[in-house]
Amino acid sequence: MAPVLLQQTVVPSFGRHLVAALLLLLIGLMVLCSSELVPKRVSLQGKLNYKDAHVRDIWTLVQLGTGVVYKLPGQPLDSPGYPVPPASIVTLDCTPDPKMPTNCTKISRAEVSRVVAPVARVGTDMKLRLLVMVVSYMASSSCGARAGANVDDVLNAYTGDLGHMNFLHNCSYGQVTYSNVTVISTSLPCTRYLDQCDEESIALNARTSATNQYGPAFMSSYSRFTYVLPYGLLSACGWVGLAELSGTQTWYTPDGDGVFNKGTVLQESLHNFGIYHAWCNGSEYQDNSTAMGLGNSCPSAPELRRLGWASPLAQLDNSTLPTRTFKVFTLPATYITSEGNMIRIQPDWLPKRNYIKNLYLALRMQGGGDRDLLDEFDGKVSIHEVNKSIDNFMAVGDPRVSLLGTIDPSTVLDIPTYKLRVMSGALVGSTITVQICRYEKLPKECVEANLRRERKHRRVIL
Known part of the structure; x- marks a missing residue:
């Protein structure tokens, strides 16, 4: 009977080892498969x-050598x-989306391998060569057809008498112009990414088609x-x-708020x-005096x-604007000239913790590039x-850049934030006189300084 008992004890032991081995093999396969699934x-x-899409920020990385565009999560x-x-x-290290490898x-x-240099000042005589691709979609198995804008209408928006070319020329005082604007029709087979307004897919496919x-x-x-x-x-x-912030590409919708709006195109x-x-007032876009806000100026x-594009008439700081002393300037309207059309103030007389902003004063009037300046x-x-x-x-x-306010003539x-008193004179043609005084504690210091100056002026006349 002993051999039988021995056989009964050996068989279950062998079965347990076999099951364990199979489990280990299965776990190994699962780990291997899962590791292949993890990007x-x-x-x-x-x-x-x-790119600032107005409702979200878009960050991408254009790979050196290949030109492949990777979308970043932030x-x-x-x-x-x-x-x-x-x-x-x-x-950087990118963890790609398994379904879309160019999405990190x-x-x-x-x-940072090479940090960007300080902002490039455009300077003078820059000629832009612009290619405008008017995109339309052809129906495909992925999505339906979509018509594009009229090519002639888009061309006229740029080259017309009061078009985008004229606007840029006037605002830059002739320093930046379009030397060549070409508008072409570009028809693309519709894809899911194109129909979802993937701007990089639109750009890549449009440029490939045009090439x-x-x-x-x-x-x-072309340079733009x-x-x-x-x-x-x-x-x-x-x-x-939509635009690349420091780049060469822009995107527009085909309507009066997009490519047919000069403020949008300039912005x-x-x-x-x-x-x-x-x-x-702490809100983005809300400066209506400039195309960089919601203006058409x-x-x-x-x-x-x-x-x-323009230079200051004066730059004031602690050394050039003594206390209780009025400095007098005659400002021309900014649309008239690029030279000396603003006053730049660096209020470094404030306590260090309070000196965080500079001020700019400039006379704006309707005319030239500012013909559509709001009243x-x-x-x-x-x-x-x-x-x-x-x-x-x-x-x-x-x-x-934040609009603090405006000063009417003769005001x-x-x-107080900057301990400044500003007095404006009457408009004379397209100029205005501006007097600026800084005080240490109270505005009355400048009032008294002005009275002393007026008494001195009367004595000189007498």
Whole structure:
């Protein structure tokens, strides 16, 4: 009987070992399969691009060498934790989406290989060669056809007497012009990404189609590229204009708020030069005196200076604006001349913790590029604030150009935050006299200074 008992004990033991081995094999296969499903991080190096889509921020990396565009989940941070500025050359790790390998679901270990230089001032005599691609979609198995804008209408929007070319020429005082604007029709087979308003897919497919149709030499003869979207994509896009912040590409919807709106087109064009949106009362876009907000007029004084299109009449600080002393200036309207058309104030007399912004004063009047300036700014001195850390060094980033207010002719305005009193004279043609005084504690210090000056003036007359 013993052999039987021995056989009964051995068989179950062998079965348990077999089951364990099978389980280990199965677990190994599962781990192997799951590891293949988990996307591996890839190291990328390229130029960091930023687009403000008005309802969201779009960050992409254009890979060096290949030109492949990777979408990022947000702005990369470098190893100390600082945001990497747009247009920098950066190396980072990307965890790709398994279904869309050029979409990074996570980024890490970002290191700047070449930091972007301070904002490039446009300077003089810049000629832009612009290719405008009016996009339409052909029906496919993925989605239906979508018509594009009329090519002749788009061309006229740029080249007409009061078109976009004229607007840019006037606002830049002739320093930046379009030397060539070509508008072509570009028909693309509809894909899911195109129909979802993936701007990079639209750009890539449009440029590929244009290259196939006209040749590489034709494409390389242009320095700027614009894409006019098909009709019916506004809800998918969520914007009427889009641009690379410091780049060469812009996108527009085919309507009166998009490519046929001169304010929209100028705003996106200036984004390509590194200019950010304008602010007012803590709200983005709400400065109606400039195309960088919601206006159809030229850039404001600080924007003009940042672009290199205009220069200050005076630059005031602690050394050039003594207390209890009025400085007198005659400001021309900004549309008249680019030279000496603003007053820049660096209030470094404030306590260090309070000196965070610079001020700009400029006379705005309807005329030239400002023919469509709103009445609320016409014939008045506009006051803007800007971040002094960026403004003083022309550094990269958003200087937060913000409209503080306006001064009517023949008006006295106290600005307690900066310990300033500003007195405006009457309009004389397209000029206005502005007197500026700073005080230590109270505005009456400037009132007394003005009385002393008037008494002295009367004695001289007598």
